[in-house]
């Protein structure tokens with residue numbers, strides 16, 4: 001249904017507004033959220049703080065910040081938001097059998113959460129782990145984040161490591177029999193939420209992690225996930241855009257031999273969003289799939305997915321499937337890179353990014369990159385931007401399907417490939433159902 | 446049932462005149478055929494009747510049971526009972542055939558103030574009708590027309606028609622690309638729907654289909670007009686002699 005207009009789009013560079021010098025901004029940013037220098041993770045924080053001071057906050061000229069203005073993330077404080085507009089928790093995952101862990105304004109809320117007891121899974125919070133001398137988190141906190149800074153800097157992740165005070169610390173030793181859900185709730189209109197989760201999946205362990213809800217006036221989430229050989233992590237992040245819908249999220253993962261990471265993002269209400277996935281296939285036969293279905297509506301909307309997948313082992317398989325539906329002047333950004341290290345033979349890398357523009361005011365900026373240092377690999381990438389297929393629309397309408405409903409069907413069909421990346425059929429049906437509800441409600445104005 | 450009067454249509458973008466005064470009446474219960482050389486305006490007529498964008502009606506009218514078709518949205522025309530079996534059925538990746546059929550059936554029922562079909566009743570109905578058209582269950586599960594052969598697409602059009610039970614069915618070259626057996630199945634499908642309340646307008650190039658679906662009237666279209674109408678024997682004449690004599694005669698008239 002998508003008419004391929006361009007196979008590879010040349011990015012348009014826009015002039016971003018000039019703001020205060022980066023070092024002045026950094027001081028203000030740190031003054032607003034000081035780094036706690038106690039606990040097991042103190043050395044990692046000190047290191048992050050030093051790295052942050054050295055590299056500073058990004059300006060619009062930064063190579064990976066050309067399409068998305070970093071100013072809203074750089075600002076010392078977010079604009080407070082009207083909390084009345086937030087009506088309870090999202091329906092998504094409400095009916096799924098899971099272990100629910102609630103964060104209010106970025107702080108773990110034990111009373112609102114389920115008892116964090118799940119066979120094969122040890123769950124604690126960053127605040128608690130920090131207070132325990134010798135906790136393994138001291139060895140893990142900030143490690144994958146720091147490694148993920150090369151060759152491309154990710155300053156908001158460094159900031160997160162330096163100043164985060166809460167999050168989940170999860171060690172998975174067996175096969176979790178139900179998903180763990182992180183549910184974000186806002187309570188303070190000005191909350192600038194910074195959360196840092198650390199996951200360790202031991203050999204052969206399996207976990208499904210769901211993340212949704214609303215952060216705060218602004219959000220900054222980092223997940224570090226270390227997958228031992230044969231481990232499987234299934235991660236589904238759905239609107240965690242914050243009340244103000246301004247957020248940066250980072251997923252740093254290391255995937256060992258035979259392990260598999262599948263991460264899917266659903267975003268239907270973002271405004272200024274930057275979502276980064278930095279994944280290293282460290283062992284042989286490792287697998288990483290990252291996918292997203294994004295709906296962007298509105299002139300000041302910008303949704304940016306930035307992905308960096310490194311193939312370090314033999315026979316690694318990676319897939320990137322990004323689909324964005326944009327209207328009313330929304331901008332979608334995709335920066336996706338596959339790096340194949342010397343010796344990573346038989347790599348199978350695939351990347352597709354596609355935008356469906358529902359009007360002529362919206363735009364999609366895509367920057368696919370391949371960097372390959374091995375000779376026996378299969379890597380492909382493609383990017384398309386297209387409009388609704390008028391012929392298909394007429395066909396549906398000629399069968400009596402009303403226009404609005406026909407558009408919902410065509411949008412869902414456009415997103416289908418991305419949703420396919422959600423392996424669990426029940427979860428896929430849940431996401432697809434909510435997406436359909438949302439589109440239908442939106443179509444009815 | 447269907448009344449087209451002096452219909453003039455041009456392409457919206459190029460301003461090119463395609464229909465130059467089509468007049469045609471299909472009474473309830475009758476089957477009419479339209480034949481005519483390539484490019485004479487047959488498909489254009491069917492698209493304009495079903496509401497496709499890109500055409501501008503500059504003169505004339507088209508009504509279904511006295512209701513002005515040209516004023517309606519495509520989905521309203523469908524709910525009013527109009528159906529077009531496309532000359533080139535459209536592939537829609539990502540939309541399942543079943544979802545599509547069910548959405549269409551229920552949307553029309555809703556528009557007509559009828560109760561929606563339950564999934565059980567719907568499934569039963571589809572299976573039964575699909576079987577009669579030799580469409581297997583596997584095909585129903587696939588996305589709309591994706592990976593269907595030419596003949597399968599045409600049979601899928603007839604399945605949609607059978608499910609929607611329209612009052613006015615327009616078939617645009619449904620026979621082209623069909624093998625002999627498929628043609629018989631399609632014809633049987635159409636004949637099964639024939640009733641005093643239902644009419645058909647069958648666009649075709651070949652007499653063969655009309656052996657199976659015997660028309661009451663055959664119209665010859667040329668250069669955007671109906672130039673001659675007659676009984677089934679007109680189709681035989683076209684088959685034997687081509688359009689030359691008929692068009693020459695029409696030019697003289």
Ligand SMILES: Nc1ncnc2c1ncn2[C@@H]1O[C@H](COP(=O)(O)OP(=O)(O)OP(=O)(O)O)[C@@H](O)[C@H]1O
Nearest residue numbers: 456463481482483484485486487488489490499532
């Ligand atoms: N969108 C369009 N753009 C340009 N020309 C068009 C368009 N639609 C129709 N035409 C022209 O209008 C004329 C009539 O086309 P139409 O498809 O109605 O013919 P037809 O009688 O169905 O022919 P066939 O038997 O080949 O199917 C043709 O000359 C065709 O090229």
Ligand SMILES: [Mg+2]
Nearest residue numbers: 487488489532
């Ligand atoms: Mg035609």
